[in-house]
Amino acid sequence: MHVKEPSGTSTPMKKSFLLMAVLLVANVALAMPAGGAVPDSFILVKGGTFKNKASNYYGKGVVVSDFYIDKYDVTQKEWIEVMGNNPSQFKGDNRPVETVSWYDAIEYCNKRSIKEGLQPYYRIDRRSKDPNNQPDPKFGELDHIKWTVTINEGANGYRLPTEAQWEYAASGGQLSQGYTYSGSDNIDDVAWYWRNSGDNTLTGWWSWPAIAQNHDQTQPVGSKKPNELGLYDMSGNVREWCWDWRGSLASNVADPRGSQSGFGKVWKGGGWMGVAFTAAVAFRGSLAANGSGPDQGFRVVLSP
Amino acid sequence: MQASSFVASRVQKSIFFAVMATCSAMAANAQTVQNNGTGTNNGYYYSLYTSSGSASMTFPEAGTYPGNYAITWSGVGDMVGGKGWSTGGNMSVGYNVGSASGYNTISVYGWTTNPLVEYYITELGSLYTANATYKGSMTSDGHSYSTYEHLQVNQPSIEGTATFEQYLDDWGGASIGSNYTVTTGNHFSHWQSLGMNLGSFNYMILATEAYNGASGEVNATVW
Numbered sequence: 001m002h003v004k005e006p007s008g009t010s011t012p013m014k015k016s017f018l019l020m021a022v023l024l025v026a027n028v029a030l031a032m033p034a035g036g037a038v039p040d041s042f043i044l045v046k047g048g049t050f051k052n053k054a055s056n057y058y059g060k061g062v063v064v065s066d067f068y069i070d071k072y073d074v075t076q077k078e079w080i081e082v083m084g085n086n087p088s089q090f091k092g093d094n095r096p097v098e099t100v101s102w103y104d105a106i107e108y109c110n111k112r113s114i115k116e117g118l119q120p121y122y123r124i125d126r127r128s129k130d131p132n133n134q135p136d137p138k139f140g141e142l143d144h145i146k147w148t149v150t151i152n153e154g155a156n157g158y159r160l161p162t163e164a165q166w167e168y169a170a171s172g173g174q175l176s177q178g179y180t181y182s183g184s185d186n187i188d189d190v191a192w193y194w195r196n197s198g199d200n201t202l203t204g205w206w207s208w209p210a211i212a213q214n215h216d217q218t219q220p221v222g223s224k225k226p227n228e229l230g231l232y233d234m235s236g237n238v239r240e241w242c243w244d245w246r247g248s249l250a251s252n253v254a255d256p257r258g259s260q261s262g263f264g265k266v267w268k269g270g271g272w273m274g275v276a277f278t279a280a281v282a283f284r285g286s287l288a289a290n291g292s293g294p295d296q297g298f299r300v301v302l303s304p
Numbered sequence: 305m306q307a308s309s310f311v312a313s314r315v316q317k318s319i320f321f322a323v324m325a326t327c328s329a330m331a332a333n334a335q336t337v338q339n340n341g342t343g344t345n346n347g348y349y350y351s352l353y354t355s356s357g358s359a360s361m362t363f364p365e366a367g368t369y370p371g372n373y374a375i376t377w378s379g380v381g382d383m384v385g386g387k388g389w390s391t392g393g394n395m396s397v398g399y400n401v402g403s404a405s406g407y408n409t410i411s412v413y414g415w416t417t418n419p420l421v422e423y424y425i426t427e428l429g430s431l432y433t434a435n436a437t438y439k440g441s442m443t444s445d446g447h448s449y450s451t452y453e454h455l456q457v458n459q460p461s462i463e464g465t466a467t468f469e470q471y472l473d474d475w476g477g478a479s480i481g482s483n484y485t486v487t488t489g490n491h492f493s494h495w496q497s498l499g500m501n502l503g504s505f506n507y508m509i510l511a512t513e514a515y516n517g518a519s520g521e522v523n524a525t526v527w
Contacts, residue, residue: 206506209384213354285464287466292458
């Protein structure tokens with residue numbers, strides 16, 4: 001049965017939808033089960049240079065190759081299936097896993113790869129202290145784990161996004177509309193952050209006591225609008241670990257992997273606890289690799 | 305007619321505005337904050353937080369003394385409340401604690417961003433400093449303060465979970481019912497001379513803190 005569209009509005013609407021469909025087909029291919037390696041929730045992000053002027057990498061000559069990325073943060077259900085435990089403070093199968101360190105995220109990637117018959121992307125040496133993991137210049141030694149984690153080049157397993165991959169995807173890739181947050185200039189459209197993630201909408205200044213009292217917390221993944229690529233929660237909900245040590249931004253290079261050394265691993269996207277500016281695609285946060293909190297999670301990527 | 309009408313109108317307006325102002329002031333002074341809230345009252349920023357138990361914040365004398373506030377609490381796990389400025393900085397903070405009981409500390413309290421720092425200048429009571437690093441002493445406004453630095457690892461902040469520092473200047477010798485001044489710039493300069501740097505100022509209040517199931521009250525005024 002057909003429903004007749006109002007005359008006078010159908011043609012431009014059809015054109016808009018057609019144009020959107022063409023753009024989506026051209027730039028974002030939904031992950032297909034061909035080869036059986038890529039889960040349905042993954043999206044192929046077509047590579048290129050940064051189109052979003054709000055990005056740190058815009059105009060810097062950085063090129064990102066194609067990659068797959070999960071539309072959602074790693075959920076607690078996914079985490080439990082792989083790791084057999086649940087460190088999260090705010091429980092719920094469909095909520096993002098949180099209170100995970102960077103090392104936890106690395107372990108998850110490898111264990112999930114093995115579970116699904118993929119080659120682990122990381123080599124984890126738990127006995128050798130990583131000389132590239134430096135003391136915090138202000139606070140001293142915060143990370144007493146310091147596993148040496150290196151990349152198993154050519155492996156097809158799960159991995160953390162690099163900072164450049166994360167920011168490219170959050171910025172909308174080639175479909176970018178130039179938003180400040182991932183998918184909108186209005187943060188409430190796309191992100192769970194301190195004002196909107198509790199019992200009531202909070203106003204005034206950021207205040208941890210007020211946030212705790214308001215029961216601010218994580219929310220089910222995918223419950224805000226997606227960005228231009230169809231990715232959810234790139235801004236807000238939980239902050240997302242990236243592979244990189246935080247350091248100077250790369251320029252004029254393809255697929256940068258961050259600094260050789262550092263004292264904090266990059267997180268991006270802001271979380272339910274943070275203020276709005278931390279949810280901007282350009283904001284660069286960092287935390288010691290062994291650090292964790294109830295607003296710290298991650299998502300994973302795959303090679304094409 | 306027009307003239308009389310004009311005069312009558314002005315008088316009416318004056319009365320109207322006077323009534324409105326009085327009502328507004330009464331409403332502002334009658335304001336009650338239960339357990340949790342932030343906002344402004346008579347031009348001053350206020351904040352109240354309660355973790356378990358109950359607390360109530362009012363502004364009984366704020367019509368006369370805009371910086372006045374009162375808090376009562378009962379069986380609180382933790383309660384922090386006070387009145388001050390939405391943006392702190394170098395200033396002379398005047399205060400008078402008219403009455404207080406059942407509290408742990410009354411401090412000039414605030415925080416800065418970039419770097420993220422939470423600071424206390426304690427005027428009544430005693431800070432818990434057992435796990436902090438003693439950095440020396442300083443004198444300001446006629447009192448000697450002990451300075452401490454404390455690292456907060458993986459604790460809540462405006463950026464989310466973060467590692468940051470608390471700066472603590474502990475005196476605690478103020479008396480009930482007397483006027484005092486805290487020249488905050490002296491403390492900030494002292495901290496900076498010790499390498500304890502501050503960032504951009506966020507709110508700064510004269511905060512009363514009580515915990516461990518305490519019950520009590522405070523009535524204080526800042527200016």
